[in-house]
Amino acid sequence: METQKLPCSCLYCFRDSLGRITEWLTFDNMHHQWLLLAACFWVIFMFMVASKFITLTFKDPEAYSARQELLFLTAVPDAGKLPGEKHFPEELKPTGAMLPDSQLAQPLVYLERLELIRNVCRDEALRNLSHTAVSKFVLDRIFVCDKHKILFCQTPKVGNTQWKKVLIVLNGAFPSIEEIPENVVHDHEKNGLPRLSSFSEAEIQKRLKTYFKFFIVRDPFERLISAFKDKFVHNPRFEPWYRHEIAPGIIRKYRRNRTETRGIQFEDFVRYLGDPNHRWLDLQFGDHIIHWVTYVELCAPCEIKYSVIGHHETLEDDAPYILKEAGIDHLVSYPTIPPGITMYNKTKVQHYFLGISKRDIRRLYARFEGDFKLFGYQKPDFLLN
Incomplete structure (x- = not known):
């Protein structure tokens, strides 16, 4: 039986149909490819927009206060209160929780300082040396700038005069740092710097929870040397009570050689500060002790959640950083720092402690x-051993 052949016209029709189908499939495939490519571009575009939005949100200074963590207030026994001490009720204690969003963009050194404080605050063996009540004595040390939502805890002998000038300008009392008379800086009746203690308890806690908070530290022993020189040797602001009232009180109690008639020596000062019963004299000296009491007693770093801790030794970097973090770097500058003035001077420390018993x-x-x-200063083994 012979195979029946298709007519030529049918064969041509079949080929023509097959070509059209192939062309349609090719076109449809390209169509899907273009759709897929367009979708990819759309996803990339939306991701870029979202990233930009997130960046702008985290840079918004107005959002700062909303991201601050709660204040931690810890009560301590009433024994040995400082002058005019007022205690607040115990609330929460540091937990070492994750850093708030406002701190995520901070350079590592500042994060490490805050983390170190949290770790030391949790060390029960150091509790008596790291914790204190948020008393009136502490609140008196904290200056307020409501206009820019800033709290600054005063730590005397660590360049605090310059920070006071910055806040005085921000509060509007003077138009520039250069125009502030030197005698006004420390006159708290005229310098326009309210203390946190002047507010109601509710207002105090609101500011502690939401404001940018900072203070400056330096090597503790070098700070004591600076305090001794400033108050008992040079006394540039003419504060006679240090030489005529405080110094004699220290000499009477702590000088070993009763026949010696010289004025107060650094050795007398060291014995007074190292005496576990120093608080009896502290009560007599009143608020003048702020120049040599510990940073813990001044600023309660385990109870108050500070935003930044500056170091005197790195003030050239820390001062601009603090101004930037507080959102005021476009309004005021920290005064020029003389070269080398903030460097730790081991030779000077050795000189002052020379001859003092181990x-x-x-x-x-x-x-x-x-x-x-708390602040990462090296133990002075060269003096202790």
């Missing part, structure tokens, strides 16, 4: 150990 130095370190550990 026992007295160790007792002094025992009192200030909390400051050394």
Whole structure:
């Protein structure tokens, strides 16, 4: 039986149909490819928009206060209160929780400082050296700038005069730092710097929870040397009570050679500060002790959640950073820092402690150990051993 052949016209029709189908499939495939490509571009575009939005949100200074963590207030026993001390009820204690969003963009060194404080605050062995009540004595040390939502805790002998000038300008009392008379800076009746203690308890806690908070530290022993020189040797602001009232009180109690008639010596000062019973004299001296008490007693770093801790030794970097973080770097600048003035001077420290007994130095370190550990200062073994 012969195979029946298709007519030529049918064959041509079949080929023509097959070509059209192939062309349609090719076109449809390209159509899907273009759709897929367009979808990819759309996803990339939306991702870029979202990233830009997130970046702008985190840079918004107005959002700062909303991201601050709660204040931690810790009550301590009433024994040995400082002058005019007022205690607030115990609320929460540091937990070492994750860093708030406002701190995620901070350079590593500032994050490490805050983390170190949290770790030391959790160390029960150092609790008596790292914790204190948020008392009136502490609140008196904290200056307020409501206009820019800033709290600054005063730590005397660590360049605080310059920070006061910055806040005075921000509060509008003077148009520039250069125009502030030197005698006005420390006159708290005229400098326009309210203390946190002047507000109601509710207003205090609101500011502590939401404002940008900072203070500056330096090597604890070098700070004591600076305090001794400034108040008992040079006394540039003519504060006679240091030489005529405080110095004699220290000499009477702590000078070993009763026949010696010289004025107060650094050795007398060290014995006073290292005495576990120093609070009896502190009560007599009143608020003048702010120049040599510990940073813990001044600013309560385990109870108050500070935003930034500056170091005197790195002030050239820390001052601009603090102004930027507080959102005021476009309004005011930190005064020029003379070269080398903030550097730690080991030779000077050795000179002042020369001749002082190891026992007295160790007792002094025992009192200030909390400051050394909270702020990462190296233990002065060259003085202790």
